[in-house]
Structures are given as structure tokens and as C-alpha cells.
Amino acid sequence: MLDCIPLAALAQAVPVLPEGPGWWYEPKCDGHRTVLRRADETVVLYARSGRVVTQHWMDLAVAGMTLRPGTVLDGGAVIWRDGRLDFAAAQSRAASSVTRARALAARHPASYICWDVLQHPDPPPAPPPPQPAPPTRPPNPARQALPGQAPSLRELPEPPDAVKARELLTGLVVADEDDVPGCSRSMFPHWVTQYGTCDIRDVVLQRDGRDVVRDDQCRAVSGTWYSEYDGLTIASASGIDHVVLLKEAWRSGRPSGRRPGGARSPTT
Incomplete structure (x- = not known):
């Protein structure tokens, strides 16, 4: 049985498609x-x-x-x-x-x-x-x-x-990024107040951080946060707001008529 963490072999970008004995080609899936x-x-x-x-x-x-x-x-x-x-x-x-x-x-x-x-x-x-x-x-x-x-x-x-x-x-065609009709910053309500001067961002930063210090306005001024997305430890609260771009969040929710609520709930 495997007794170590299996790491994936990563591809390298090359200017010319390699050829020769032993070369085979596989599609890249968007995932x-x-x-x-x-x-x-x-x-x-x-x-x-x-x-x-x-x-x-x-x-x-x-x-x-x-x-x-x-x-x-x-x-x-x-x-x-x-x-x-x-x-x-x-x-x-x-x-x-x-x-x-x-x-x-x-x-x-x-x-x-x-x-x-x-x-x-x-x-x-x-x-x-x-x-x-x-x-x-x-x-x-x-x-x-x-x-x-x-x-x-x-x-x-x-x-x-x-x-x-x-x-x-x-035959691949690189399409222009569309304007995502209907997408507007106003459709993403900003951080919703939870209690006192603390909004949902303040609450999540306190919940998920280590050694978090807040000022009298409930804002995190120091601490560290571990990013589950890329495995990095971040020492600035300003660098962890939007892992998924708002436009991509809109694109994911729009087909079913849902509106993203990332600034409204600690579970989204």
C-alpha cells in the first residue's frame, strides 16, 4: 500500500508540440x-x-x-x-x-x-x-x-x-471574455452587519484566523490565515477576500436565477 502522499506529475509549457517515439497526447480538462x-x-x-x-x-x-x-x-x-x-x-x-x-x-x-x-x-x-x-x-x-x-x-x-x-x-478558438449580461457589482451586497460594528467579513476573519487582533471598529489588524485553496499562510487580512472572482460567481449562479451571497453568510 502507498505510504506517502501521491503527487501529480505537472505539465510544462513548450513552444512546439513534441514528437517522436513514445509521445502520446491527452486533452486538458477544465477542472x-x-x-x-x-x-x-x-x-x-x-x-x-x-x-x-x-x-x-x-x-x-x-x-x-x-x-x-x-x-x-x-x-x-x-x-x-x-x-x-x-x-x-x-x-x-x-x-x-x-x-x-x-x-x-x-x-x-x-x-x-x-x-x-x-x-x-x-x-x-x-x-x-x-x-x-x-x-x-x-x-x-x-x-x-x-x-x-x-x-x-x-x-x-x-x-x-x-x-x-x-x-x-x-482548431481551437480563443473566445473573447463576454460581458456577462446582467452582472453588476450592485448585485453583490457588501458585507452584512452581524452585531455591533462587526460585519460578516470581520466575523469570518476572527473565526478562521490565528492570533487575530481587532481594533475598536472590529477590523482585523493582525493575525495569520491559512488558505485551504492553495496551502499558503497569509499574514494580511487584505489578501483573502475573493478567492472566486465576483463575475465568475455571477456566471455560476445566473443560469438558475440564483444570486451569489458570498458577502452575506459565513457558510458561502
Whole structure:
């Protein structure tokens, strides 16, 4: 069994698509890179930094319980909405409180796109005998780990060769950022008063910080705050207000007519 934190192999930007023996190409899914480990009695999900993010993706952890203990997958947590991947929804889930993440999971369940098996409980198959023809890529290893699994666990299709990958890249269109009709700063009421001179921001900073000192207006003037989103400890309260941009929050809520309430409730 794995006795260390599994880290994802990260891609590097290159000016030219690499080619040659052994190169295969996989699409980049608009989601959160996540390693899924099925332990003896539970499932643990890790962000690409190695941080445990299981509580934010409990729907995937539940689906992962159908895997055999000892399986470790590399892939991404994604959210489908209206027939497409919604990165803003994935961002909102990852950056929310645990209570809010569970509510979002009930509204928009996540899927796990698997593109590699880092560990499998069965021994690896024997290598094939030498072939005179150029070798082809073996079947996606995710198929060995995911036979008949829940719909939340998906495998990628077989990757294209260099010619097809270049054709797909050439066909990509970078769309202009739209103006998000109807989005206005006025739709995001500012920090709601909780008691006295303390608003919701003051309350959350006090709740989630360490050694927080407040002035006579209830504002945090010193302390430290740990960012669950990127694993950083921040020593300034001014740098932690909006993990998800307001426009992206509007974009996520607009299709169902909901209005974001991030400045109104300590659980959003």
C-alpha cells in the first residue's frame, strides 16, 4: 500500500508540440487536478500540491469506494453543466467552506476524469514480446481499474497521435471574455452587519484566523490565515477576500436565477 502522499506529475509549457517515439497526447480538462487514493476503509483525494481535499469532493470519495483498496488514480475533478465543463463551478466548490461544498455537490455533482493509474492492487502484466511493427499504446490503464464503475468515475478516450493532436490544437478558438449580461457589482451586497460594528467579513476573519487582533471598529489588524485553496499562510487580512472572482460567481449562479451571497453568510 502507498505510504506517502501521491503527487501529480505537472505539465510544462513548450513552444512546439513534441514528437517522436513514445509521445502520446491527452486533452486538458477544465477542472481541478486530483489524485484519488482508495485505502483499506476510505478514499482520500489530494490536490496537486498534496493537500487533502476529500471534504470538498465527497461525492467523488463516495464513488471511489467502489474501487478496490490499493488503487491510486491520477485525474481531474470536473463539473458538467448544460453539456459542458464548468470551470467556475469547480472553482467555487474548491474554494468554498465544507458546508457550502456539500450543498454545491447536491446541486451539481462532480465527475472524476481518470487518465492514469498510479497504483493498482494487481501485479503489472508481463510486457508483450517484441514486435517488428512500431508498438502501439496499450489500452488506457483506467479501464483495468474502472470496469463497470459509477458514472462519477470516467476514463479519457484513447489519445490521438501527433497529427491529430496538432489538428485539434489548430482548431481551437480563443473566445473573447463576454460581458456577462446582467452582472453588476450592485448585485453583490457588501458585507452584512452581524452585531455591533462587526460585519460578516470581520466575523469570518476572527473565526478562521490565528492570533487575530481587532481594533475598536472590529477590523482585523493582525493575525495569520491559512488558505485551504492553495496551502499558503497569509499574514494580511487584505489578501483573502475573493478567492472566486465576483463575475465568475455571477456566471455560476445566473443560469438558475440564483444570486451569489458570498458577502452575506459565513457558510458561502
